[in-house]
Amino acid sequence: MGxxxxxxxxxxxxxxxxxxxxxxxxxxxxFNIKHAAFAADVVNIGALxxxxxxxxxxxxxxxxxxxxxxxxxxDAGGIKSLGGAKLNLILSDNQSDTTVTRTExxxxxxxxxxxxxHGCYASALTLIASEVAERARMPLxxxxxxxxxxxxxxxxxxxxxxxxxxxxxxxxxxxxxxxDKPKVAVVFENTAFGTATxxxxxxxxxxxxxxxxxxxxYSAGFADASPLINKIKASGADMVFPVSYLNDLILIIRSIKxxxxxxxxxxxxGGFVLPDFQKSVGDLAEGLLGVAHWNHDMxxxxxxxxxxxxxxxxxxxxxxxxxxxxxxxxxxxxxxKAGSADPKKVHEALTQLEFTEGYAxxxxxxxxxxxxxxxxxxxxxxxxxxxxxxxxxxxPEKDAHASLIxx
Amino acid sequence: xxxxxxxxxxxxxxxxxxxxxxxxGVTLIFGVxxxxxxxxxxxxxxxxxxxxxCATLLGIDPLVSLLISMPALFIVxxxxxxxxxxxxxxxxxxxxxxxxFALSLLLTNVxxxxxxxxxxxxxxxxxxxxxxxxPVYIAVAKLIAFGVAMLLSALLxxxxxxxxxxxxxxxxxQNPEVSMLMGINPDLVFAVAVGLALALxxxxxxxxxxxxxxxxxxxxxxxxxxxxxxxxxxxxxVTGALIASLMMGVAESLGIQFVGADSGLIVVFVMFLVxxxxxxxxxxxxxxx
Numbered sequence: 040m041g042x043x044x045x046x047x048x049x050x051x052x053x054x055x056x057x058x059x060x061x062x063x064x065x066x067x068x069x070f071n072i073k074h075a076a077f078a079a080d081v082v083n084i085g086a087l088x089x090x091x092x093x094x095x096x097x098x099x100x101x102x103x104x105x106x107x108x109x110x111x112x113x114d115a116g117g118i119k120s121l122g123g124a125k126l127n128l129i130l131s132d133n134q135s136d137t138t139v140t141r142t143e144x145x146x147x148x149x150x151x152x153x154x155x156x157h158g159c160y161a162s163a164l165t166l167i168a169s170e171v172a173e174r175a176r177m178p179l180x181x182x183x184x185x186x187x188x189x190x191x192x193x194x195x196x197x198x199x200x201x202x203x204x205x206x207x208x209x210x211x212x213x214x215x216x217x218x219d220k221p222k223v224a225v226v227f228e229n230t231a232f233g234t235a236t237x238x239x240x241x242x243x244x245x246x247x248x249x250x251x252x253x254x255x256x257y258s259a260g261f262a263d264a265s266p267l268i269n270k271i272k273a274s275g276a277d278m279v280f281p282v283s284y285l286n287d288l289i290l291i292i293r294s295i296k297x298x299x300x301x302x303x304x305x306x307x308x309g310g311f312v313l314p315d316f317q318k319s320v321g322d323l324a325e326g327l328l329g330v331a332h333w334n335h336d337m338x339x340x341x342x343x344x345x346x347x348x349x350x351x352x353x354x355x356x357x358x359x360x361x362x363x364x365x366x367x368x369x370x371x372x373x374x375x376k377a378g379s380a381d382p383k384k385v386h387e388a389l390t391q392l393e394f395t396e397g398y399a400x401x402x403x404x405x406x407x408x409x410x411x412x413x414x415x416x417x418x419x420x421x422x423x424x425x426x427x428x429x430x431x432x433x434x435p436e437k438d439a440h441a442s443l444i445x446x
Numbered sequence: 447x448x449x450x451x452x453x454x455x456x457x458x459x460x461x462x463x464x465x466x467x468x469x470x471g472v473t474l475i476f477g478v479x480x481x482x483x484x485x486x487x488x489x490x491x492x493x494x495x496x497x498x499x500c501a502t503l504l505g506i507d508p509l510v511s512l513l514i515s516m517p518a519l520f521i522v523x524x525x526x527x528x529x530x531x532x533x534x535x536x537x538x539x540x541x542x543x544x545x546x547f548a549l550s551l552l553l554t555n556v557x558x559x560x561x562x563x564x565x566x567x568x569x570x571x572x573x574x575x576x577x578x579x580x581p582v583y584i585a586v587a588k589l590i591a592f593g594v595a596m597l598l599s600a601l602l603x604x605x606x607x608x609x610x611x612x613x614x615x616x617x618x619x620q621n622p623e624v625s626m627l628m629g630i631n632p633d634l635v636f637a638v639a640v641g642l643a644l645a646l647x648x649x650x651x652x653x654x655x656x657x658x659x660x661x662x663x664x665x666x667x668x669x670x671x672x673x674x675x676x677x678x679x680x681x682x683x684v685t686g687a688l689i690a691s692l693m694m695g696v697a698e699s700l701g702i703q704f705v706g707a708d709s710g711l712i713v714v715f716v717m718f719l720v721x722x723x724x725x726x727x728x729x730x731x732x733x734x735x
Contacts, residue, residue, distance in 0.1 A: 262465075265460075266707070294585075
């Protein structure tokens, strides 16, 4: 008997609960609709990164950095000029694909009330997203390095970091640090990326006192790098600039070691500055040089961000991800100045602001001011070197965190 | 100059040994079962991952895990023949091509799903060391791979020449109908042939692992060379495939040295085309096996 009464009681409570919950839900949803219409307490930021497809792994790192930056800003009290409004991240996966990037950028901008967006890691993807953002008059910040992002009639694309054309120059200047008369072998895969990068190196080499003794395109995805290394050996080069993706780069570096060839290697940017590169070649990474538009040891602020990232995700925060944190703080500062979530006002603030301190100024030189083409007037890359499993800044001298080891 | 040429020859021969293991497998299946296995490169990939996980999870040296990858892939080969290839043998060329090509796509994408597109490498004590003889050097890992490849090829040759099963295999290759009349069981012979072919590809994978990164698309790097070697060395001719592979490795290496690093394959293909013009059946046409 007692048991059955108990059950009835439970049932009654259940009904009451159902009723009250429904009512509460109704009130809350009304409240929400009202709030969404005014959008007073959150500011939406769009982020476009490849979290599936061939670039998925790096893209996930970008998303991780974005989340970290948003969390940092919100924990510090959000956007004060907007009554402490919190940033709300709206993620979109462009699947490492140019066509998807076009539709996803479009969808992201038209389905959400955004204040600014950032993306997309690979320059080829960012160029597409930038086109869509320009048409929608939506500010887009990016760490992608293609000089094309500053060309033409783009007004809403902002590039806070060094351009591709500046990377070649840094690489050549670093060569002069290692040797007075460097003899460089440029070996590059015969693709658009390889040809463009290596031509940049060839154009600037004579002016910077660097002799190129071998300028050799190779077919990407070879079975064996040793014939190429044999060629480098025969050329008498004391320095090698491989312009390669990870697979070929691993083979080239291993084959150089096998051949017992004593050359300095500068692997440039891209895959070379990722933690995965070090994991793939292990100790062979030691002493190798590269260039980056951002590095985790540049300033106290970057070290702080790196520590937070490392704690959450395990690896050090790599070039592109670090840049994303700075970009997100630039957007927050623009919102603060604009006192509005309107993308046009955010755009205006971005063109006026100059960042010289805090997380927004985390870039080589610590100074960001956008010119009329969206390019940071003060941007330049840093030279980096793998030392004891970590990537440290070694060039230029004022940004160096450790001295360049001439091996 | 002489040193450069000598080094180019050594480099070419060493990588030619790896090409040989892949191409011998293809030619063996083609010669005996009369099916072109487009998935042979993906079997190499499977061999690489087998050795990779043996090394990282169990701490087994890739050269020792040869003893795991080869029998495992032999069994896979026997099953492949018994459950799949056998069923399309009477259906003509197209279903056979679709079958092995589909298998290639399937294996690549399953690997992508399971292992992602990461490049996985293992460091062994001999991975990056070399024997220096005067001014030239021989990479140890590649030398071991070459030596084992030659040994396995020789064992296969002896097997085909001296054992009953080997002789039955050659008989089936020459004339399937008559060999059946002589009491040879084609199902058994075919299954063993495919099993051996896959075991050789698996061996290639294990031997590559100390110096080559594993990734899902890695099979594509080796399969093109293997197919050229198979035709160059006359379809179905095991010795021919071996010699052709070594020739191609050397031609590629010399091509990179003296023509251009993006032209290594041009030299290989010119050699291939000239051979076909002079000897349409390949280098060893006319005296198969």
